[in-house]
Amino acid sequence: MERELALEVVRVTEMAALSAAQWMGRGKKNEADAAATTAMRMMFDTVSINGTVVIGEGEMDEAPMLYIGEQVGSLNGPEVDVAVDPLEGTNIVARGLDNAISVLAIANKGHLLHAPDMYMEKLSVGPALAGKVDINAPLEETLDLVARTLCKNLSELTVMMLDRERHEAIVRTLRKVGVRIKFITDGDVAGAIAPAMPESGIDLFVGSGGAPEGVLAAAALKCLGGELQGRLMPGNATEYQRCVDMGLHDPYKVLTMEDMVGKEDVIFAATGVTSGSFLQGVRYMPGERAETHSLVMRAQTRTIRHIRTLHYLPNKDIVRIAAEGNERKG
Numbered sequence: 001m002e003r004e005l006a007l008e009v010v011r012v013t014e015m016a017a018l019s020a021a022q023w024m025g026r027g028k029k030n031e032a033d034a035a036a037t038t039a040m041r042m043m044f045d046t047v048s049i050n051g052t053v054v055i056g057e058g059e060m061d062e063a064p065m066l067y068i069g070e071q072v073g074s075l076n077g078p079e080v081d082v083a084v085d086p087l088e089g090t091n092i093v094a095r096g097l098d099n100a101i102s103v104l105a106i107a108n109k110g111h112l113l114h115a116p117d118m119y120m121e122k123l124s125v126g127p128a129l130a131g132k133v134d135i136n137a138p139l140e141e142t143l144d145l146v147a148r149t150l151c152k153n154l155s156e157l158t159v160m161m162l163d164r165e166r167h168e169a170i171v172r173t174l175r176k177v178g179v180r181i182k183f184i185t186d187g188d189v190a191g192a193i194a195p196a197m198p199e200s201g202i203d204l205f206v207g208s209g210g211a212p213e214g215v216l217a218a219a220a221l222k223c224l225g226g227e228l229q230g231r232l233m234p235g236n237a238t239e240y241q242r243c244v245d246m247g248l249h250d251p252y253k254v255l256t257m258e259d260m261v262g263k264e265d266v267i268f269a270a271t272g273v274t275s276g277s278f279l280q281g282v283r284y285m286p287g288e289r290a291e292t293h294s295l296v297m298r299a300q301t302r303t304i305r306h307i308r309t310l311h312y313l314p315n316k317d318i319v320r321i322a323a324e325g326n327e328r329k330g
Contacts (some may be wrong), residue, residue, distance in 0.1 A: 002077075002078070002103055002132070002171040003298065005047070005048070005077075005267055005295075006108065006267050006269070006296050006298050006303075006305070007049065007051065007248075007296070008046075008047045009047060009104060009106060009269045009296070010110065010266060010269045010271070010296040010305075010307060011043060011046070011047075012040055012043040012044055012047060012104060012269070012293050013101075013102040013103060013269045013270055013271040013294060013321065014102075014292050014294060014309060014311070015039040015040065015042070015043040015269050015318050016036040016037070016039045016040040016043070016086045016087065016271070017036070017101070017271035017272065017273045017282055017292055017314075018103040018282060018290060018292065018295075018311060018316060019023075019036050019038065019039035019318070019319050019323065020032045020033070020035055020039075020086070020087045020093055020100070020102065020273045021036040021093075021273050021282035021290070021314070021317075022035065022323060023031070023035060023273075024091055024093050024096055024100075024273070024274060024281075025093075025094075025096030025246060026094065026097070027094050027095070028094060029090035029091055029093065029094035030090070031085065032038055032087055032093045032094060032324075033089055033090045033320050034089045034325070035322040035323060035325075036086035036087035036273075036322075037057055037063075037065060037066055037086040037087070038065070038321070038322040038325050039086075039318050039319060039321075039322040040066065040084060040086040040104075040136040041065040041066050041072070042318045042322075043318055043320065044072040044082075045072075045073070045074065046074070047072075047073045047074060047077070048074050048076060048077035049072070049073035049074065049075075049076075049078060049079075049080050049082075049106065050073055050075045050076065050077055050078065050079045050080070050162045050244035051067055051071065051073040051078040051079075051080045051081070051082040051106065051320070052069065052070070052071060052079075052080075052081060052082060052109065052293050053066055053067065053070045053071075053072060053082050053083075053084065053267070054068065054081045054082065054083060054112050054113075054114045055068070055082075055083035055084065055112065055114070055115060055212040055215055055216065056068050056083075056084050056087075057084075057086070058068065058117065060214055063230075064144070066084055066086065066120070068092075068114070072171065075285065076106070079109040080106045080107060080108060080109055081106065081107050081108070081110065081112035082105075082106050082112075082287035083104065083105045083106075083112050083212070083215055083216050083219065083263065083314070084103070084104045085102070085103050085189065085212070085213065085216060086102055087273065088101050088102070088186075088187055088189045088190065088213065088216075089101065089102065089117075089190075089273070090104050090186075091185065091186050092185065092186050092187055092274060093271075093274060094133055096274070097185065097186075097274065098185075098274055098275055098276045098277075099186075099187045099190045099191075099232075099274065099275075099276035099277065100187060100272075100273040100281070101145070101187070101189065101270045101271065101272055101273055101276070101278070101279060102270065102271045102273060103189055103216055103268075103269070103270040103271075104216075104268075104269055105215075105216055105219035105220070105261075105265050105266060105267065105268045105269075106266070107261060107262055107264065107265065107266045107267075108262070108264050108265065109143065109265055110262075110264075111261065111262030111266075112215060112260070112261060112262065113215050113255070113260045113261070114246055114247075114258060115211040115214065115215045115232075115260075116211055116232070116234075116239065116242050116243055116246060116248075117210070117211065117212060118210075118211050118232060118233060118234055118235065118239050118242075119206045119208045119209065119232075119233040119235070120209065120210065120211035120213075120214040120224055120230045120231065120232055120233060120255075121135065121198070121206060121207075121209065121212065121230060121231040121232075121233055122135075122188070122192055122205065122206070122207065122208065122209060122214055122217075122228060122229070122230050123142070123191040123204075123205070123206055123228070123229045123230075124193070124195055124196075124204070124205040124217060124221060124226065124228040124229075125146070125188070125195050125196075125203075125204060125205075125226055125227055126195040126196040126197075126198075126203075126224070126225075126226045127196060127224065127225035127226055128149055128150060128151055129145075129146060129150075129195075129204075129226075129227070129310050130225060130226055130227040130302070131169040131225040131227065132145060132149060133145065133146075133227070133229070134229070135229040135230070135231060135254055136254065139170065139173050139174075139206070140173065140177060141252070142204070143157065143159075143174075143179060143204070145213055146203055147203055151205060152188040152203070154177055154178050154179055155178050155179065155180075156180075157172055157179040157180065157203045157204065158179070158180045158181075158182055158201055158202050158203050158204075159180070159181055159182070159184045159202075159203065159204045159206060160177050160181075160184060160191050160195075160202045160204070160205045160206075161181065161182075161183060161184070161191070161193055161205065161206050161207040162182075162183070162184055162185075162186070162188055162191065162208075162209055163183035163184065163185055163206055164207070166208065166210075167208075167265050168238060170206060170207055171228035179283075182202065187209065187212075187276075188205075188207075188209035188217070189213045189216045189217050189220075189270075189277070190270075190276055190277065190279075191205055191207075191209075192213070192214065192217035192221070192228055192233065193217055193220045193221060193224070193226075193278070194207045194277055194278070195226060196220075196221055196225065196226030197224070197277065197278045199277065199278055200277040200278055201276070201277075201329070206270045207234060209254065211230070211232055212301045214228060214230045214255075214260065215261065216268075218257055218260040218261050218311050219260075219261050219266045219268045219299075220268045220297065220299070221257070221296060222257055222268075222299045223266060223268050223297035223299045223302065223304070224297065224302075224304070225302065227257055228257065228260070228289055228314035229254055229255065229256065229257075230254070230255040230260065231253070232248065232251050232252065232255070232257060234251050241321060251294050259301075265299050265300040265302075266275065266298070266299040267296070267297070267298050267299075268295075268296070268297045268299075269294065269295070269296040269297075270294065270295050271292050271293070271294040271295075272292070272293050272294070278295065279293050279295060281293075285310070287308045287314065288310055288311075288313045288314055289310055289311060290310075290311050290313055291308060291309065291310050291311065292307075292308070292309050292311065292316070293306070293307070293308050294306070294307045294308075294309070295307075305330075
């Protein structure tokens with residue numbers, strides 16, 4: 001993929017974040033998600049790719065745009081797979097909480113896993129632990145390994161996970177060992193990336209979350225030198241068969257980074273909607289301006305760019321159109 005694409009795609013997440021941020025704290029998660037999705041889809045038309053959505057807002061009959069299989073981009077550039085979450089953390093935005101982001105990843109065609117919409121068991125780590133952990137190992141052994149590798153006491157480790165009832169057994173183990181737990185209410189793309197971001201203070205991410213979000217996080221971790229291991233969790237025979245139909249003949253196999261994002265280049269971009277551990281949220285400024293903070297990375301070069309952009313809102317037609325579309329629906 002051409003390196004210029006990294007700077008093109010970050011404009012896509014910026015527009016989605018600006019559109020979603022207008023709904024921050026208003027208690028309307030669907031409106032926030034619709035605004036982000038509309039803006040992201042419109043902005044993709046300006047990007048020089050011939051893209052196919054492999055992770056998006058759902059199947060064609062479930063989503064009016066950014067549906068799985070939809071063609072995006074100018075259609076004149078390289079053929080690529082596209083994974084998107086226009087607003088990761090719809091509840092977060094509705095409630096005015098931290099860590100909502102707009103996120104996407106692109107890779108050469110055929111390299112991003114078309115992950116089914118179901119739970120995935122996840123274990124993610126930063127560069128120091130990449131290649132050293134095993135999702136099949138008992139959690140106590142993994143924690144000992146993490147502590148030794150990072151030269152920390154167990155009591156100094158911080159493990160991040162979604163605050164869900166299904167994680168009660170994991171929480172009991174973590175409490176027994178004596179590590180610290182940082183719960184998040186939503187947003188497990190940002191959560192799974194956190195161990196690879198030194199400023200986050202997170203050493204390990206565990207637990208289950210969305211499988212599509214796992215692929216997006218794996219794309220980011222490939223750029224950062226970290227690692228995510230996953231295992232799908234089909235909840236019934238229908239979900240099991242869905243995995244098989246998508247080419248996953250053993251739905252319970254451990255998914256490696258290569259399984260999820262391939263061996264070749266990946267570009268990852270995210271823009272903060274609300275402030276979090278590694279991205280600031282949209283800030284409204286005097287003079288009808290708004291500032292965004294974005295992260296864009298490329299696996300081939302391991303280049304990591306933090307981009308702060310000041311936007312003059314009257315010139316952002318896409319943001320206006322996304323807002324007007326929601327008003328008409330209301």
